[in-house]
Amino acid sequence: xxxxxxxxxxxxxxxxxxxxxxxxxxxxxxxxxxxxxxxxxxxxxxxxxxxxxxxxxxxxxxxxxxxxxxxxxxxxxxxxxxxxxxxxxxxxxxxxxxxxxxxxxxxxxxxxxxxxxxxxxxxxxxxx
DNA sequence: AGCGTGACGAGTA
DNA sequence: ATACTCGCCACGC
Numbered sequence: 001x002x003x004x005x006x007x008x009x010x011x012x013x014x015x016x017x018x019x020x021x022x023x024x025x026x027x028x029x030x031x032x033x034x035x036x037x038x039x040x041x042x043x044x045x046x047x048x049x050x051x052x053x054x055x056x057x058x059x060x061x062x063x064x065x066x067x068x069x070x071x072x073x074x075x076x077x078x079x080x081x082x083x084x085x086x087x088x089x090x091x092x093x094x095x096x097x098x099x100x101x102x103x104x105x106x107x108x109x110x111x112x113x114x115x116x117x118x119x120x121x122x123x124x125x126x127x128x
Numbered sequence: 129a130g131c132g133t134g135a136c137g138a139g140t141a
Numbered sequence: 142a143t144a145c146t147c148g149c150c151a152c153g154c
Binding site: 039040041044051052053054055056057058059060061063068071072073074075079080081082 | 138
């Protein structure tokens with residue numbers, strides 16, 4: 001967390017406004033339909049700029065305003081520290097989960113990326 | 129300028 | 142399936 005710091009919008013005329021990149025990331029996050037998820041990499045690729053880590057940083061800083069639990073890691077592992085919260089949303093939305101069949105002792109389920117992953121088909125309007 | 133650090137991802141062992 | 146490595150990019154020190 002040493003890298004994170006408030007958006008020093010040096011030059012920006014609107015202190016309340018988020019960096020444009022962050023704004024775009026959050027915008028995509030809001031497009032993800034309930035019951036589906038998008039990986040950091042997918043979001044970055046869809047935006048056509050930045051990378052998974054950049055998307056991750058944005059979510060870490062401003063994700064609170066959007067359905068953050070729908071932006072996930074490619075391997076389907078739930079967010080450290082938010083596992084239960086995310087899990088609650090997933091169960092409520094019916095997001096495909098992969099519950100380990102054996103030795104589930106204290107084992108937190110992971111997302112079933114094969115089915116939960118959403119590529120953005122259908123909302124293409126606006127992306128050119 | 130270089131180095132370390134991340135809500136990452138893919139490849140390899 | 143797990144563990145480790147390397148590539149990636151922006152940012153803080």
